[in-house]
Amino acid sequence: MPDIVIPEFMDESAVHEGLAQFDVLYEPDLVDRPDDLAAAVRGARGLIVRNRTQVRGPLLEAAQALKVVGRLGVGLDNIDVEACEARGIAVAPASGANDLSVAEYVITTAMMLLRGAYFSTADVIAGSWPRGRLMGHEIAGKRLGLVGYGSIARETAKRAAALDMAVTAFDPYVQADHPAWNQPFGRVVRLDFEELIATSDVMSLHVPLTPDTRNLIRRDVIERMKPGAVVINGARGGVVDEPALVEALHAGRLGGAALDVFDEEPMSAERAAVFAGCPNLILTPHIAGVTVEANRRVSWLTVQNVRRHLAGA
Ligand SMILES: NC(=O)c1ccc[n+]([C@@H]2O[C@H](COP(=O)([O-])OP(=O)(O)OC[C@H]3O[C@@H](n4cnc5c(N)ncnc54)[C@H](O)[C@@H]3O)[C@@H](O)[C@H]2O)c1
Secondary structure (H helix, E strand, O other): OOOOOOOOOOOOOHHHHHHHOOOEEEEHHHOOOHHHHHHHHOOOEEEEEEOOOOOHHHHHHHHHOOOEEEEEOOOOOOOOOOOOOOOHOOEEEEEOOOOOHHHHHHHHHHHHHHOOOOOOOOEEEEEEEEHHHHHOOOOOOOOEEEOOOHHHHHHHHHHHHOOOOOEEEEEEOOOOOOOOEEEOEEEEEEOHHHHHHHHEEEEEOOOOOOOOOOOOHHEEEHHHOOOOEEEEOOOOOOOOOHHHHHHHHHOOOEEEEEEEOOOOOOHHHHHHHHHHOOOEEEOOOOOOOOOOOHHHHHHHEEEEEEEEHHHHO
């Protein structure tokens, strides 16, 4: 019986070199075979997951020897943390290891959406030359509004400031006297939610999904946002009311959106159809935090976390 089960993909050198002293079952598609997964974890002390494995109910029930859950990322909404705590199972996220990848995703999509010129490949190949309708905006001088001012938001702020954006953020849990508001590149302006939505040219979401943040960006909020603003969600599905966003894009109320995370993941074709024909929309399959570099950092940090917990267990 394996000692450590890994039912989703991770950096293979971290598996083979970092966990060489353990009996490891690494099957990146095991997450899609719940019965096999439940059987595999029966004697396991370690379980390493990304965000698809639901570490709760029946899986936890099956994993009676479990000591540590290593999370290849940071959001813990696929893990019943309370149930783990009650059983003395440590939950170890890879905090900070994919911040840069998400921050680069935000800056890239913000520039693409503001400029609007990069979706013209098909037109140009077809022989049209649509310069008139492709005159977009510079990012310099625009105002970035970060909703949530934690680890990823701060990396994003640094890059936005380097591009001459004005950087603001809303986060009631980061007090006004916290040093994070004063960065080497300058001050990040602390706003309340209403000020932020009314003034942001680019609004980027960096909050966990909680009862307070579910549907934070909904119809009435979008109506109070700056006309033509761009919304980026690289945080969690459920924070944005997807039908309301689609409506606002079609109506031209919002200037564009980039969504990396969704209410339903993976999203069925039926569900995805709601986005069809939306102008200036970028959809990506929960990949903002996943690059070769981040995968390596996240995997090695998780290996260290799991090894540490098993050594002390
Ligand atoms: N798309 C991806 O690939 C990807 C990758 C990594 C992280 N994420 C997600 O990005 C989000 C941010 O991650 P992080 O590492 O920066 O987290 P973090 O914990 O460092 O920061 C989250 C911040 O949100 C704030 N917050 C919580 N509730 C709030 C509320 N109601 N209103 C305003 N602020 C609130 C907290 O005070 C905290 O400062 C998480 O949802 C995480 O799951 C996505």
